[in-house]
Amino acid sequence: MTVKIGLVGTGTVGGGCIDILQKHKQDFQRHLGVDVELVRVCSRNPEQAAAHNVADIFTPDYRDIVNDPKIDIVVELIGGTTVARNVVLEALAAGKNVVTANKALMATHGQEVLDTAAAAGKEVAFEASVGGGIPIIDPLKHSLIANEIGTVMGIVNGTTNYMLTRMADNGMGYEDALKEAQANGFAEADPTADVEGFDAAAKIAILASIAFNSRVTLADVYTSGISQISPVDLEAARGMGYVVKLLAIAHRTPKGIDVRVHPTMIPATHQLATVNGVYNAIYVVGDAVGETMFFGAGAGSGPAASAVMGDVLEVARHVQQGVGPLVGCTCTDQLPILPVDELQMKYYIRFTVSDKLGVLAAMAGIFAQYNVSVHSVVQHSKKESTVDVVYVTHVAKESDIKAVIEEIAGLDDVLQGPPSLIRVEE
Ligand SMILES: NC(=O)C1=CN([C@@H]2O[C@H](COP(=O)(O)OP(=O)(O)OC[C@H]3O[C@@H](n4cnc5c(N)ncnc54)[C@H](OP(=O)(O)O)[C@@H]3O)[C@@H](O)[C@H]2O)C=CC1
Numbered sequence: 001m002t003v004k005i006g007l008v009g010t011g012t013v014g015g016g017c018i019d020i021l022q023k024h025k026q027d028f029q030r031h032l033g034v035d036v037e038l039v040r041v042c043s044r045n046p047e048q049a050a051a052h053n054v055a056d057i058f059t060p061d062y063r064d065i066v067n068d069p070k071i072d073i074v075v076e077l078i079g080g081t082t083v084a085r086n087v088v089l090e091a092l093a094a095g096k097n098v099v100t101a102n103k104a105l106m107a108t109h110g111q112e113v114l115d116t117a118a119a120a121g122k123e124v125a126f127e128a129s130v131g132g133g134i135p136i137i138d139p140l141k142h143s144l145i146a147n148e149i150g151t152v153m154g155i156v157n158g159t160t161n162y163m164l165t166r167m168a169d170n171g172m173g174y175e176d177a178l179k180e181a182q183a184n185g186f187a188e189a190d191p192t193a194d195v196e197g198f199d200a201a202a203k204i205a206i207l208a209s210i211a212f213n214s215r216v217t218l219a220d221v222y223t224s225g226i227s228q229i230s231p232v233d234l235e236a237a238r239g240m241g242y243v244v245k246l247l248a249i250a251h252r253t254p255k256g257i258d259v260r261v262h263p264t265m266i267p268a269t270h271q272l273a274t275v276n277g278v279y280n281a282i283y284v285v286g287d288a289v290g291e292t293m294f295f296g297a298g299a300g301s302g303p304a305a306s307a308v309m310g311d312v313l314e315v316a317r318h319v320q321q322g323v324g325p326l327v328g329c330t331c332t333d334q335l336p337i338l339p340v341d342e343l344q345m346k347y348y349i350r351f352t353v354s355d356k357l358g359v360l361a362a363m364a365g366i367f368a369q370y371n372v373s374v375h376s377v378v379q380h381s382k383k384e385s386t387v388d389v390v391y392v393t394h395v396a397k398e399s400d401i402k403a404v405i406e407e408i409a410g411l412d413d414v415l416q417g418p419p420s421l422i423r424v425e426e
């Protein structure tokens with residue numbers, strides 16, 4: 001039996017999938033006994049299909065794919081949560097299996113998508129939604145299923161890791177680093193999702209849901225991105241023996257799930273500190289297995305298409321054999337999400353202030369007022385009459401840090417809007 005595929009979205013990832021299908025179709029049959037055929041592709045842009053030599057099966061209307069009775073698997077690679085949601089739900093309703101790389105969709109409408117799939121008796125596979133080419137969803141659902149997972153955390157956004165690496169190692173500015181990441185096909189269509197942390201938040205929501213068997217959505221994840229971070233912070237961190245990474249963190253605690261995304265200072269000796277460029281790494285701790293770490297390219301055409309095509313072949317095998325997925329994603333527990341204000345950790349905070357007598361004393365008074373003890377204060381001359389003041393605190397409560405920042409930001413001599421705020425993990 002030949003399993004028939006319809007592909008919606010022929011951009012970075014979709015194009016990579018077409019390339020893999022063209023290159024390895026015979027190998028799939030020979031090595032795996034799975035015979036797949038791409039029978040229809042859709043995007044808004046026929047030139048993409050022509051560039052991949054599939055102009056003859058192009059349609060601009062995704063309904064030509066979801067309503068085609070001969071198609072077994074619909075691959076959704078357009079992104080976003082509007083048209084993509086329609087594609088996925090309509091495909092399931094029409095009796096197709098679905099493969100998607102869409103973390104925004106799965107982290108926002110995952111419950112609806114999975115319920116619809118269950119009701120239709122069809123499969124939804126989404127390995128490429130987290131970690132690009134890194135296998136992580138399948139290991140969590142299968143290889144590590146015997147564990148109670150306590151922690152899932154890591155670098156899950158290729159764009160920001162690439163940017164932070166270029167800014168730290170090559171002194172590149174924020175905008176130039178972002179342009180390079182976009183040119184490499186790492187960034188989302190709207191890169192705000194990458195730089196403001198929402199892409200990583202969607203990914204950690206998906207991972208936490210699977211790891212803790214409890215539904216976590218994008219809205220549950222405290223999220224702060226890298227747009228306030230400047231090369232000054234990366235340099236200051238380096239001087240203190242740290243590296244700055246955008247970390248996605250999920251811990252199961254006795255009180256509930258602690259889940260967040262934020263720029264984080266980690267010691268230069270930490271396992272995640274040397275994960276650079278577009279590479280991602282996800283650290284998982286289970287009660288039986290102990291520590292594990294999954295590493296690989298987190299974005300880009302080939303890596304993401306590798307994960308998508310892995311799902312396509314697995315689902316195609318199920319279609320051929322007439323079986324369903326071994327483990328779904330039902331999330332039968334309902335653990336509470338912990339409020340971020342109760343977190344306790346160390347903080348790096350940088351303010352730009354007027355170089356005037358009395359400013360530092362006023363700031364010190366505000367730290368003292370909230371009982372936030374400061375471990376070190378460093379001043380960097382910026383330009384005439386302004387100075388960057390960096391504080392590193394002892395362990396403090398998040399709500400107190402927020403109050404300190406709000407009061408200091410209100411001082412006349414504090415010049416920038418929000419300061420650089422980086423949480424410190426030892
Ligand atoms: N890029 C990466 O490294 C990774 C991306 N992903 C995910 O994969 C998905 C695709 O990303 P990527 O390939 O980078 O995105 P691209 O922007 O490169 O490609 C999107 C494709 O979808 C098409 N499209 C968009 N809207 C519609 C629509 N309404 N109807 C039909 N076609 C449409 C686009 O056509 P047109 O160009 O004409 O607009 C284009 O062909 C996203 O969910 C993303 O989050 C996951 C892992 C890695």
Ligand SMILES: N[C@@H](CC=O)C(=O)O
Pocket residue numbers: 129130131132156157158159160186187188194199298299300
């Ligand atoms: N924009 C994402 C793409 C992969 O998920 C990233 O940069 O990681």
